[in-house]
Amino acid sequence: MSLRSSVRSKALVAASAVSAAALTLAACTPSTDGGTEAEAQGAADATDVTLMLNWYPYGEHAPFYYGLEEGIFADHGINLKIEAGQGSTKTAQAVGADQVQFGWADTPAVLANIDKGVKIRSLGVFLQTTPSSVQVYTDSGIKEPADLAGKTIAVSAGDAPTTTFPLYLEAAGVPEDAVTQQNLDPAGKISAMLTDKVDGLIGFAHDQGPTIAAKSGRDITYLRYSDVGLNFYSNGLIASEGTIESDPDLVKEMVAATSEAFAAAAEDPDAAVASMEGKDPQMPAADVLTEQWKQTIDLLHTDATADEAPGVNAPEDWAATLDVLSSSGLIAEGTTADDYFDDSFAPAN
Template sequence: MENVKWKTRGVLASVLAMGLLLSACGSERATETESEAADTSGGTEDVKLVLNWFPKSQHGGVYSALEEGTFEENGLNVEVEPGGPQVSPVQIVAAGDAQFGLAHADQMLIARNQGIELVAVAATMQGSPQAFMYHKGEDIQDFEDLNGREVFVQPGITYWDFLKNKYDLSKVTELGYNGQHVNFIDNKTSVTQSFVTSEPFFMEQEKVPVETMLVSESGYDPYNVVLFVTKDYLESHKEIVQKFVSSYIKGWQSYEQSSDEINKVIVGENPNIALEALNFETKTQHEYIYGKDAAEHGIGYMTEERWDTLKQQLLEIGLLKEDFKTSEMFTTEFLPAHE
């Protein structure tokens, strides 16, 4: 009888131990499930953004969103890769080495012509600040007044092909633009490509009085610094795209008031540019980012009419070989509603 009691106790102990083990395992699985749920809902997604140039004021919204934690609040851990003359955001994003990029609208259309399907999700600049800069007092009223002059221009730059197709510029002496202005400064009748948001400031520092003529006066006025993704990424990661665009726009909204502090951050990322130059750029780019169509419709706004106009211009000069619907190349669905 004593043996039976001990056997019964042994069985009960075994059952109790097994129950405790199962309970512990169940508790562990529950903890793992809760942890997985926490990772899904509260974790961060790693993404990379490739800039169209070295950090400047035209990227102020990006650095504002980083500095103020806006990306992080939306569950994104954003790595920023600087651009430069040897960096192609289009190629990097197309290859899948980054999720987001910045480029000009004409670059995106040409990429589409090459079979690279990109989608614009926000246009930072509502127009192009690209211009020709010349010495003050030179009689330049129109683009045909460039004839008889040396013009420093980057070979293959799209707007120059457009201008040569629209105007008779056969008497222009083209010289390669290399980002330096020594030869321009020495030659008082010469003209150089520029951005009104930067080069005039550098000339002011050199005490060289200059004037500018915007390329947009010719009718060629693409969106600049356009935020884009690939079509495939957009279709499979809409939630992430929404979070990124919302953070990006909020960053630009904040930058309008906090540019003094954010520009100091940008200098830290790009010590080759002076704070004064960034402040000049911030001031001169304001109308392009916050004005024009953005004043009525909000930062990042785009229209099919503008994209169609640009596409037609590129078709006319032979930089696009096939026609296509520009509605496939941009969307405003991720931009905040603007009243």
């Protein structure tokens, strides 16, 4: 090889090395948001997705914030935005109108809206044991359902816990007319209990209970519907029929990411709750959020799904849910899970 050829060959090798180093450096250079250029490119390639919650953020929602923080949704190609809701019915209707791609809503409200023609489908229920319960102060002397006789309980007409309350009383062997029901909105129920204007309230044990305990400094006793054998599905993920038809790959990734986020948050509850800090001005205090999320963990499975990933539903649980909700008049009779639930996106273990 001539001297000229040798020099040219070495120069090409050096140039290649410099180019490779430059590429490596670029991949590791921080972007303006604190990530790497590669991460920034990944975010640019991700699909913008809005999830509307059933209510203002509380402990149950920790997995979504934790999934964001840990990059679980990003790993599935999703740039997730979380939006507060104002009740499951409004969330269901917003999803049905394609105002947002996904919603997090109570199954009875979802099914009732489908019966009314709202074009949505359940993608999987995550809270598989109902949190519905009668909540009373532990020092009230109410220790079992029979003790509700002669008491006044705050309810919210039309919601699932209130509508199924007669079924709970029947299962518990308590005459319905033995309990006085005072109809109040969600905030009014909590206020009435805090001021001792009622003996208790009906609601979600993992929501109101920890809040009332923190504000009152008194312990709460929960008379759970599931304790008397009355169980039905609660909150889960929904999408519009349009989203499912137009972008099934996105739907599959969203379900998978949500399942992974719930599993990760259940493994590390404290870290999951910490990820919520500062995300919403109406969020409860950290200790309340922690209690809310820890209570939620107990609701994620039934005996039929004990070994499954979060969000995997069992046919027998759907059948039980439909039986309870049709018996209480919340949904039409004679329906099947296929009328409401798309099981083609079930997450893998």
